[in-house]
Amino acid sequence: xxVLLIEDDAKTARxxxxxxxxxGFETVTAKTGEEGFFLVSRExxxxxxxxxxxxxxxxxxxxxxxxxxxxxxxVLLLTARDAFAELLARVRALLRRVDSGSALxxxxxxxxxxxxxxxxxxxxxxxxxxxxxxxxxxxxxxYHDQTVTRQMIAREVWREPNRATPLDxxxxxxxxxxxxxxxxxxxxxxxxxxRGVGFVLRTEADA
Amino acid sequence: MKGxxxxxxxxxxxxxxxxxxxxxxxxxxxWFVYEVIEHRLAAEIDRQLRIDFDLVExxxxxxxxxxxxxxxxxxxxxxxxxxxxxxxxxxxxxxxLLLRHWPVPEPNIKxxxxxxxxxxxxxxxxxxxxxxxxxxxxxxxxVQGRSVIIRVFRDETEMRRTLREIVEVSLLGFPLAGALxxxxxxxxxxxxxxxxxxxxxxxxxxxxxxxxxxxxxxxPHDELGRLATVFNETLTRLEASFAExxxxxxxxxxxxxxxxxxxxxxxEVALRDGHDPTMLRETIGSMLEExxxxxxxxxALLTLARMDVTKAGAMREEVNLAALLEEIRDxxxxxxxxxxxxxxxxxxxxxxxxxxxxLLRLALVNLVHNAIQHSPSNSKISLAALRRxxxxxxxxxxxxxxxxxxxxxxxxxxxxxxxxxxxxxRGGGVGLGxxxxxxxxxxxxxxxxxxxxxxxxxVFRIELxxxxxxxxxxxxx
Numbered sequence: 001x002x003v004l005l006i007e008d009d010a011k012t013a014r015x016x017x018x019x020x021x022x023x024g025f026e027t028v029t030a031k032t033g034e035e036g037f038f039l040v041s042r043e044x045x046x047x048x049x050x051x052x053x054x055x056x057x058x059x060x061x062x063x064x065x066x067x068x069x070x071x072x073x074x075v076l077l078l079t080a081r082d083a084f085a086e087l088l089a090r091v092r093a094l095l096r097r098v099d100s101g102s103a104l105x106x107x108x109x110x111x112x113x114x115x116x117x118x119x120x121x122x123x124x125x126x127x128x129x130x131x132x133x134x135x136x137x138x139x140x141x142x143y144h145d146q147t148v149t150r151q152m153i154a155r156e157v158w159r160e161p162n163r164a165t166p167l168d169x170x171x172x173x174x175x176x177x178x179x180x181x182x183x184x185x186x187x188x189x190x191x192x193x194x195r196g197v198g199f200v201l202r203t204e205a206d207a
Numbered sequence: 208m209k210g211x212x213x214x215x216x217x218x219x220x221x222x223x224x225x226x227x228x229x230x231x232x233x234x235x236x237x238w239f240v241y242e243v244i245e246h247r248l249a250a251e252i253d254r255q256l257r258i259d260f261d262l263v264e265x266x267x268x269x270x271x272x273x274x275x276x277x278x279x280x281x282x283x284x285x286x287x288x289x290x291x292x293x294x295x296x297x298x299x300x301x302x303x304l305l306l307r308h309w310p311v312p313e314p315n316i317k318x319x320x321x322x323x324x325x326x327x328x329x330x331x332x333x334x335x336x337x338x339x340x341x342x343x344x345x346x347x348x349x350v351q352g353r354s355v356i357i358r359v360f361r362d363e364t365e366m367r368r369t370l371r372e373i374v375e376v377s378l379l380g381f382p383l384a385g386a387l388x389x390x391x392x393x394x395x396x397x398x399x400x401x402x403x404x405x406x407x408x409x410x411x412x413x414x415x416x417x418x419x420x421x422x423x424x425x426x427p428h429d430e431l432g433r434l435a436t437v438f439n440e441t442l443t444r445l446e447a448s449f450a451e452x453x454x455x456x457x458x459x460x461x462x463x464x465x466x467x468x469x470x471x472x473x474x475e476v477a478l479r480d481g482h483d484p485t486m487l488r489e490t491i492g493s494m495l496e497e498x499x500x501x502x503x504x505x506x507a508l509l510t511l512a513r514m515d516v517t518k519a520g521a522m523r524e525e526v527n528l529a530a531l532l533e534e535i536r537d538x539x540x541x542x543x544x545x546x547x548x549x550x551x552x553x554x555x556x557x558x559x560x561x562x563x564x565x566l567l568r569l570a571l572v573n574l575v576h577n578a579i580q581h582s583p584s585n586s587k588i589s590l591a592a593l594r595r596x597x598x599x600x601x602x603x604x605x606x607x608x609x610x611x612x613x614x615x616x617x618x619x620x621x622x623x624x625x626x627x628x629x630x631x632x633r634g635g636g637v638g639l640g641x642x643x644x645x646x647x648x649x650x651x652x653x654x655x656x657x658x659x660x661x662x663x664x665x666v667f668r669i670e671l672x673x674x675x676x677x678x679x680x681x682x683x684x
Contacts, residue, residue, distance in 0.1 A: 132541075158538070162510070162565065162569060163503070163506035163507075163510070164506060164507050164510035164569060164573075164639075164643055165569060165572050165573075166572065166573060166576040166640060167538075168503075169542055169576070170538060170539060170541060170542050173541045173542050173545050174541060177541070194492070195488075195489070195492025195493070195495065195496065196491070196492040196493065196494065196495020196496040196498070196499060197492075197495055
């Protein structure tokens with residue numbers, strides 16, 4: 001998987017490129033839109049990550065020029081407040097291009113999720129969840145082994161695009177409930193907090 | 208260039224207008240006077256003609272040859288009607304001239320006056336030669352039983368001269384009067400605009416450094432006084448928003464600097480003595496938390512800033528308040544339950560308001576969040592929507608510590624916290640919630656009032672105007 005990252009800030013570009021490489025993406029960086037065009041016309045990429053605010057011309061303009069040039073490569077616009085976890089999730093979603101929600105059953109470790117009956121079980125223990133808790137768990141399961149931020153949860157589970165809405169506390173409470181129902185008394189804690197970033201649903205403890 | 212010069216002097220334009228108006232009034236008046244005098248003079252001449260006729264008719268007779276003669280009998284007190292001034296003709300019914308008595312030599316003007324056309328009473332004006340006008344009256348009469356048409360004449364020249372003099376005097380006088388009016392108008396305009404010039408000079412001296420100065424206001428009730436009042440009010444608002452902006456910038460810088468300081472301190476310390484990976488992870492996590500705080504703060508600041516520049520009202524839709532309040536309750540109930548608080552919604556039946564739903568919801572969510580944070584455990588928070596005569600009321604009531612009256616205004620200011628120690632504890636928000644709430648409601652044309660006192664809880668009441676209200680069914684509770 002080849003990723004082209006067009007980002008003018010060297011430090012951000014380095015950090016993001018290194019993070020993407022760590023996740024197994026072959027990453028090429030470009031400092032300006034022009035350099036980006038040049039690379040896109042010569043090489044082939046699976047996805048282009050484009051900084052929203054580039055010097056000279058902004059991301060939208062670069063995107064327009066790319067599309068006008070006939071490029072069909074998926075493009076992801078990077079905004080200043082995107083956490084890396086979110087960027088990663090969006091890149092994967094773009095590349096996968098499949099709705100993981102279409103899977104009717106999902107098995108993560110000993111956790112079973114049935115999307116149709118909305119039933120959840122750990123091993124043989126049935127777990128009763130509120131609709132909101134179920135949606136939250138489903139979202140975590142969709143991105144299992146990846147960190148999701150509170151911002152992603154607010155947008156995808158609560159459908160709340162406005163960041164000025166004080167939802168973080170509400171999300172935390174729901175997560176605490178979910179965690180209590182899922183993990184209390186279990187040796188393997190499925191829901192883990194990644195401090196300063198968000199939450200992750202995974203079967204193994206952090207290395 | 209002339210046009211632009213004209214445009215630059217109100218004084219000159221006023222003077223011109225004044226002169227034009229004066230000239231117009233004078234013209235109208237002169238025309239009226241002319242008409243009245245002309246009418247009076249003409250009527251006087253016609254009256255004289257009738258008198259002439261009455262004098263002439265009985266003095267006519269027919270001699271033995273059948274000729275009509277005129278004999279002056281001096282016994283009628285007709286001093287004004289002598290042989291010299293009498294001017295008449297007698298015509299037969301079949302348009303034959305029977306007698307002509309003219310005080311001027313006849314051949315000069317003979318052809319000018321045609322024979323009478325009809326045998327009824329009629330008046331006419333004829334011009335004999337240039338400048339000589341005659342008024343003619345024809346009237347059937349009887350001379351010793353014989354039907355004739357008697358024509359009497361009067362000279363109109365005198366009357367016409369009088370009228371011409373009026374016109375001449377007017378033509379001479381009007382430019383003079385107009386000029387006088389222009390000069391007078393200019394002087395008056397100068398005098399009345401002088402305070403305006405003074406105001407402009409004073410206003411120029413008022414800059415961002417001296418916003419506390421005000422315009423002099425001699426008489427607040429006249430037009431200039433009202434202008435000065437409005438200007439001073441604007442200055443007051445400007446001064447207030449300048450001060451607010453400065454305070455806001457200082458506060459925002461302070462709020463932004465705190466997480467930055469923390470980031471730096473945590474990073475530096477970890478770098479100095481951190482070799483333990485677990486501890487380093489902790490440090491990075493802590494730094495990310497600070498970064499998140501910065502992000503949240505910037506997001507909130509952007510929300511506030513955008514609210515100031517975007518036009519409200521573009522996104523209006525009908526909002527059912529009960530449904531909106533219940534939706535918010537469902538979202539925040541879990542947070543309240545953590546503290547053992549209950550969230551209750553009461554609403555009049557079917558209170559619908561046409562408003563920007565996103566903004567209203569943003570305001571309510573911030574108020575509810577604020578109420579949950581500041582209410583003690585096991586208390587009740589109520590959300591209520593009421594229909595008023597002039598709009599709707601939405602209230603968020605808590606039974607928290609309450610807010611002392613001196614803070615009722617300040618609490619809506621960005622970053623203001625009653626309890627400084629509480630600031631920025633986890634879940635304390637960034638201190639912009641109430642500011643965002645108020646700005647959202649004001650954008651929607653409403654206002655937020657706080658009713659509160661220490662230890663008596665607080666009620667935040669949103670009043671939305673009825674202009675945006677649509678009552679879709681009769682009010683029932």
